Amino acid sequence: MLTDKKIAFIGAGSMAEAMISGIVAKKLLRPEQIYVTNKQNTERLNFLEENYQVQTFKNSKEVIPNMDIIIFAIKPKDIAETIENIKSYTSKNQLFISVLAGVSTTYISKLIDHNAPIIRTMPNTSAAIGASITAISSGEFATREHLTVAEKLFEAIGEVVVVEEEKQDAITGLSGSGPAYIYYIIEAMEKGASEVGLDKDLAKHLIAQVLIGTAERIKATDLPSKTLYQQVMSPGGTTEAGFKALESYQIQDAMVECIKRAVERSTELGKLYS
């Protein structure tokens, strides 16, 4: 399906690199099928060329018309300028994929100015190790075949779920941003470990395995999270003592608020760039 397809990444930042590394490592595409551009950072393009043997380009007029798939991996604020620069070299036969938070397929369609097939996606940075969860949604002109192409691409960087586009803001605040929340908690656990006298390497090993074990367990069981944490907690034991501190700082309320605010921001970005 992707055998002879050519793909251009517009934007060469962390999401583009995470996707490129997964696609190349899984041999989904050969490096010569992958093209990358950015706004000005030539050093960054050289880095991607050297590390992944992909093609980089500056001249959109020469490259864009020959692409089968164009992936927007830029910030939401740059979408209008980016599409303005390339739209005259695009056609309806190309598939457009966006990883942008908040930005709707309707808006991208309006900017491209022809009935192009567009797929909106929300991966996360765990893509760098092939462990993203990517939600993908079809825009108005995308067919089942386009969706399948996008599924294949994002399966190279982890798991994929197909969702209605109206769920994408909620997903962005939960699993797009999610790794950051967990890293923040990890940072707190590392600080705690240091304060109780554990060295950094041992603490990192212990924390990582706690997270892996917990994640695997929630995937493997239907038991509610409350039951799972209650199983850890012996009456009058250590966990209960720790929990009293978590509850006194209202950690759960803070996390609920965190997710709600991230989702609101995704919706706001969608309104700003609409």
Ligand SMILES: NC(=O)C1=CN([C@@H]2O[C@H](COP(=O)(O)OP(=O)(O)OC[C@H]3O[C@@H](n4cnc5c(N)ncnc54)[C@H](OP(=O)(O)O)[C@@H]3O)[C@@H](O)[C@H]2O)C=CC1
């Ligand atoms: N980071 C994350 O965890 C996730 C990010 N996303 C989404 O991915 C998108 C990209 O994020 P991320 O990779 O972190 O961003 P980065 O800031 O790392 O990269 C942005 C890239 O866009 C390029 N760019 C800016 N303007 C233009 C332009 N006019 N033409 C071509 N390229 C341009 C920049 O080039 P230059 O450096 O030369 O200015 C840079 O390469 C965002 O929309 C974000 O919402 C989605 C899921 C997770």
Ligand SMILES: O=C(O)[C@@H]1CCC=N1
């Ligand atoms: O913070 C952001 O806006 C992007 C989208 C999801 C993760 N990072």
